[in-house]
Amino acid sequence: MADAPATAVVDAIPFRWIRSVVRSESNGALAGPLDECDDQTLVRACLEGRTEAFDLIVERHRRAVYQLCYRFVGRHEDATDLSQDVFLRAYRGLRRFRGDSSLATWLYRIGVNVCLNKVSARTPLLTSLDETAPIAASGEDASAAVLREERARRVREAVGRLPRKQRATLILRVYQDLSHKEIAGVLGTTEGAVKANFFHALGNLKRALTK
Amino acid sequence: MKHLDPADVVDLMDGRAPEPAARHAESCPACRLLVDDARRAVELASTDEVPEPSPLFWTAFSSQVGASIGRVPDPVRSWTGLSLGWRAVPVGSVIVLAVLVGLAQWQSRHQMPSPAAVRVAVPVAEQMDTATVLPADDEPWALVSQLIEAAADSGMSAGDLPATIGSGDRALESLSEGEKVEIVRLLKAEMDEPGVSPN
Numbered sequence: 001m002a003d004a005p006a007t008a009v010v011d012a013i014p015f016r017w018i019r020s021v022v023r024s025e026s027n028g029a030l031a032g033p034l035d036e037c038d039d040q041t042l043v044r045a046c047l048e049g050r051t052e053a054f055d056l057i058v059e060r061h062r063r064a065v066y067q068l069c070y071r072f073v074g075r076h077e078d079a080t081d082l083s084q085d086v087f088l089r090a091y092r093g094l095r096r097f098r099g100d101s102s103l104a105t106w107l108y109r110i111g112v113n114v115c116l117n118k119v120s121a122r123t124p125l126l127t128s129l130d131e132t133a134p135i136a137a138s139g140e141d142a143s144a145a146v147l148r149e150e151r152a153r154r155v156r157e158a159v160g161r162l163p164r165k166q167r168a169t170l171i172l173r174v175y176q177d178l179s180h181k182e183i184a185g186v187l188g189t190t191e192g193a194v195k196a197n198f199f200h201a202l203g204n205l206k207r208a209l210t211k
Numbered sequence: 212m213k214h215l216d217p218a219d220v221v222d223l224m225d226g227r228a229p230e231p232a233a234r235h236a237e238s239c240p241a242c243r244l245l246v247d248d249a250r251r252a253v254e255l256a257s258t259d260e261v262p263e264p265s266p267l268f269w270t271a272f273s274s275q276v277g278a279s280i281g282r283v284p285d286p287v288r289s290w291t292g293l294s295l296g297w298r299a300v301p302v303g304s305v306i307v308l309a310v311l312v313g314l315a316q317w318q319s320r321h322q323m324p325s326p327a328a329v330r331v332a333v334p335v336a337e338q339m340d341t342a343t344v345l346p347a348d349d350e351p352w353a354l355v356s357q358l359i360e361a362a363a364d365s366g367m368s369a370g371d372l373p374a375t376i377g378s379g380d381r382a383l384e385s386l387s388e389g390e391k392v393e394i395v396r397l398l399k400a401e402m403d404e405p406g407v408s409p410n
Contacts, residue, residue: 152259
């Protein structure tokens with residue numbers, strides 16, 4: 001310890017002390033590898049100073065969070081920025097996660113808020129030129145790829161024109177496969193309101209796509 | 212039965228509608244059309260897939276999140292609000308001493324039969340006989356005693372923070388072994404700093 005930098009020693013004093021007490025009271029439950037821990041344990045480990053636990057949280061949820069953001073903005077670059085912002089906000093607010101819902105639901109809630117703040121209602125999704133170039137799937141001819149991409153573009157635009165709550169509900173239900181109850185938790189509303197929003201979102205989507 | 216409401220339609224799509232709603236949908240073309248339209252809209256929406264980024268993207272993504280997190284305060288530290296900079300070394304040592312002395316005072320008030328008899332307003336260094344209180348080789352005691360003497364020399368005990376006989380060792384006795392070890396480490400680290408040592 002004598003050869004440790006003075007600043008590091010002073011900075012670490014109260015927290016290591018507190019942590020040592022906390023850990024001794026919990027009988028060292030967080031000792032050992034984190035890879036097989038559940039999300040709640042990872043959150044607890046992170047709050048006790050094991051920052052590598054948050055790396056695992058990111059690794060487990062990054063794809064779902066990225067896909068959620070992509071559904072809202074329709075651009076890889078924006079989805080990347082937004083999903084990084086989601087994890088940053090989650091890290092900053094980790095002590096507010098009480099475990100009432102799953103960590104994934106909590107991350108979705110942050111993600112929806114971040115995305116809805118970013119995109120305004122009824123704003124058409126921007127699609128970059130790179131992303132409009134269709135890529136044929138294996139065994140698919142070029143014309144089929146063009147048609148598929150055109151259909152997908154129309155769906156993205158129609159979803160992008162839905163009112164905010166309808167859009168969030170549809171994305172969470174159809175693309176993220178959340179239950180109505182989970183969506184209610186994410187959006188802070190009732191299950192009945194979620195079903196109503198979903199029903200109206202589907203109706204609006206159908207009308208937009210069959211014009 | 213009246214026509215299906217939105218929640219009934221969604222429940223029917225999910226195959227979770229109550230029996231009366233399901234029976235009504237079979238016999239009512241308008242409601243059946245609503246359910247079919249909703250199913251069709253879900254199928255259309257499902258045709259849009261998110262392009263999968265390259266595997267390298269995920270590695271870079273995690274690195275960028277990690278770098279961002281490195282630039283924000285540790286949630287544990289912001290929670291406790293106890294983050295200290297290196298300039299706080301002297302302040303920290305005074306706080307540690309003040310806590311020890313305060314704890315000792317509190318204990319003496321609750322344990323001693325006559326508080327008036329023990330609250331002697333003489334410097335701590337004159338009151339304490341370390342050899343008779345704890346074994347001479349007790350490292351935590353020696354360090355705390357040394358620092359309390361230094362505090363007394365600097366006029367701390369003559370001012371607003373009077374100490375009592377045996378307050379230091381009572382404070383130490385109240386600590387767990389782990390806390391004693393931590394105090395020794397902290398005090399050693401601080402005494403290693405130039406200009407901080409009580410000697």
